[in-house]
Amino acid sequence: MSIIQNIRDKAAWLVFIVIALSLLGFLLMDAFVGGRGRGGLFGGNNTTIGSVNGEKIDYVDFQKRVQMVEDQYQQQGYPMNEMMRQNVQEQVWNQVIEENVLEEEYEKLGLTVTPKELEDILFGANPPQDLRQQFTNEQGVYDVNAAKAAIAELRKQKDNPMAKNFSDNYLPALMDARKREKYASLLGNTFYVPKWMAEKMISDNSQLASMSFVAVPYNTVSDSAAEVKVTDADITDFINKHKEEFKQEASRSITYVSFSAAPTAADSSAVKTGLENLRTEFATAADPAAFLVRNNSDLPYFDGFVLKSKLQVPNADTIRSMADGSVFGPYLDGGSYVVAKMIGKRNLPDSVKCRHILVSSQTNTDSVAKARIDSIETAIRGGADFAALAAKYSEDPGSKDKGGEYDFASQQFGSLAKEFAEVIFYGVTGDKKVVKTSFGYHYIEVLNQKNFEPAYKIAYLSRPIVPSVETENVASGAANQFAGESRNAKAFDENATKKTLTKLIAQDIKPNDIMIAGLGSSRQLVRWINEAKPGDVSEPFNIDDKYVVAMLTEINKEGVMSAAKARPQVEFLIRNNKKAEVISKKIGASNSLEAIATATQQAVLRSDSVRFASPFIPNVGQEPKVIGAAFNKANQSKISAPITGNAAVFVIKTENISAMPDGGINAETQRNAMMQQMRQSAGFRAMDALRKAANVKDDRAKIL
Incomplete structure (x- = not known):
């Protein structure tokens, strides 16, 4: 619940570190690499997945970094599918290469970050964004003294995992970022454009x-x-x-045939019939939430109302017109059959403005919290200033300095504590109530409600249309028979022709790929491809809703194209x-x-x-x-x-x-713009050159 999630004073450092880790993303990952001058978490592990200029890359360290990036993407709401996982692996791999080659350059140039510089990074005019957010005072100013005190206290806690994380991960990440800035600045300042060149360019372009x-x-x-x-x-x-234009990475190509294991018409009919048999029981069920759980519904029960304008489902008009307790369906919704049951109807606002004061039952005993909120209620009803009491007593840091005020949209109903949400959305403007949630006792006032419209509480019994065991067995059996009869290239081609199977091609499959174009996610198939010889035929691989039998057709070695x-x-x-x-x-x-x-x-x-x-x-x-x-x-x-x-x-x-007229372009302005453009691209161009010059050995395909 966004109102109350940051209320635990005792866990303030946990909040601080989580914010720090999220906002410093790619920098934080640096700390997990067993690179020069800083050992990894598992530095003694001899299992390597590659090397950069002789510097080994440890498998465990690499996977830990990959997991960290995946977690960060998930926290930001990105779906972690196989495509994303492959992108993350490539992202981390490229970062490891960059870090190693840059560290060599730092050592050659003697680039370091002194303790005094680190103090300036933390407490100077431009502190890290996460620190600025954590320690900005009521006047919107970064409170250096508060930050210094908090960090000093954290450093004293030697056995605290958060303290170790701060010293081992967070600070090194800040120092690495500063070294990169220095390196880019050094490169950028080597560029120079003479005035005559700018004048000639202006002349030529006219x-x-x-x-x-x-x-x-x-x-x-x-x-x-x-x-x-x-x-x-x-x-x-x-x-x-x-x-240079025809360099290629190592890759392989296959020809394959597939056998569909997608749900048949009979499978779809079976799912529909199953739901039809549950209609009557669903209609009479007193506890819809328990009924959905008991009958394995794909959609969980949402114990809230959805506004008419937000009800985006098939057959919405029919469903909205149903009487309470009636059901409709089964109907198709994407790849599922659904039965909808109307639970109730009411008018609801699309947005609400409210204010509250929270007394936590986690930092106080229940009786103390209740007594305190009752005293606050009495004081406010007696004329005390709500905002002043919120600033003094509320344990919700997200609103206490704003008079306890919040604005919520109806879509946020499900993310709030139910008791709190019902007061502000189901009540009326002017309501003042004490309610208890899992976070403690709230004194709530509803300030305003806007844009009322009909809303509906609906339970959805949903079942995906999936292949039956029989369908799976038919597809698997056909694929196994084909693979068994096609153990070489000639037999593969002949059998594909005889069985009128379409032969498809997947080219340029790289050793570390997870996804295969046209097929989807199948790391197991890629592993087979990495080990096969031209003309080899695979056993069937189950990929999504099909079984695939592949034949390796081509091996392209790293180097220049044939x-x-x-x-x-x-x-x-x-x-x-x-x-x-x-x-x-x-x-x-x-x-x-x-x-x-x-x-x-x-x-x-x-x-x-x-x-x-x-x-x-x-x-x-x-x-x-x-x-x-x-x-x-x-x-x-x-x-x-x-x-x-x-x-x-x-x-x-x-x-x-x-x-033509040159439009009055000033040569000095043009010259400065050219130098600025060169300097901005200096870091990227240098990194590209360093990568090309580095001796990179990639053995990920042997392990991952």
Whole structure:
């Protein structure tokens, strides 16, 4: 309950540490790595999942970090499915690499954080956000003395896990963040742009050219022409000239067939019939919550009312019109059948403003708490100031300094203590009551209620449509039979054809993948793929609502792509280059655009707005080579040589080069902007270079 969750003074440090851990996310994880100068939690473990420049990465430490990040995402409301888990693993792995390579750089440069600097981080003008939130006083100012006192007290508690967490995790994370800031600052300050460069860029970007040209499209040469055939040797030669562009990670590919184990029409009918048989009993059940539990409903009972405008369910109009105690269904709602029972109706506000004073029954005995809240009630009814009493006596830190006031929307009903929620939503404006909840005694006043509309309390008996045992057995049996008869590539293909099964392909499956495109989550299948040889056929794997039998078809080793692998990416480029040679020969030694147009059966075209600063030519497309040639003054006196463009071979003649107004751009402003942009990207570019230079060994696939 948001009103009362932070009331326990004795647990204030627990709240402080939880906030700290959440807000410092990726920094906190640093503390669990057995890196240089700081041992991990299980530093003696010899089980490693890889290394960075010889620094081993321990499996237990890595998994602990992964779990921490998963917990943080879940606290923020993200669903922790297999896709998210794979993303988290990659995120943590990349962070481990970064930390190791950066630590080496820190050591080389002598970057450290002194105790005095750490004091400044904690208590200076820009403290960590979590500390600022925890120790901001009533005037909205960071209370340095309160923070110092609290941290000093925490440091004294040597056996307190929170104290250990603070010293072993939180403080090192802050220091690591400061070292990274220093490193990025050092790199950023190495960039310099001379004024002449900024002036030249302004001048170049204002240039405008007009030109005449002939464009001979590549599609004027047939793809089947012998002279434009692309061989493996052509592709290999192209790759060797552009190796950086064709680097690949280790990966594998499979062909697979699947056997559906999705619920059949009979399965769906069985679920529906089961609910139909429970309709009468559901309608007469005196305790709907117990009935739903007893009959394994997928939807738990919500003992509250839902506003008409918020009731977003199938058949909502029919359900709203039901009398109390009546039922409707079964009806389909997504992948489930549902029977709805109307429990009750009433008018409710969409929003409520209230105020309260809490006396905790956890920091006081029940009798003391009751006596105190009664005294507070008597004082207020006698004319005492509510806000003053709240500030003095309320044990709800979330509202005591705001006069005890809160605003709640109707959607928050279920997150509040039931007794509290019923007073503010079911009562009327002006109500003043003492109620007891699991947190203690509250004196509550309802200040305002807005936007009343009908609301409904409904119980939903829900059953998912799932495959029956028979359906599962049929699919499993068919998959096992196919796998048993298809123990090699030839038999796999023949049986797939004979049984009219569709063969599907999954490519570029990496050793650490959890998800397979088109199949879903199946780490077990990926493990089999990692160990298989080309032509091997798997046993059936149960993935979601199907059974899959896979055959390994390809192994791609880390390094440079093979010609076969690269062909889909580069074949058209190489073919276009060959077509350009054919077209250039057709153009020959012609010395006028008109002659070239006649020889190639094209037209002489014109463009009067070619901008140096733009990669596009109006009505032509993205042709940077042509744009560059248009600003070559040599092409003003004669036509250009043939230019191999993206879509055609071009021959141009520049008619004129002029300048547009530069809009009064100041060279010094431009220069500063260029340096600022370089400095902002310095950290990322440096990290990218360090990663590429690092000796990273990734053995996660052998363990995870």
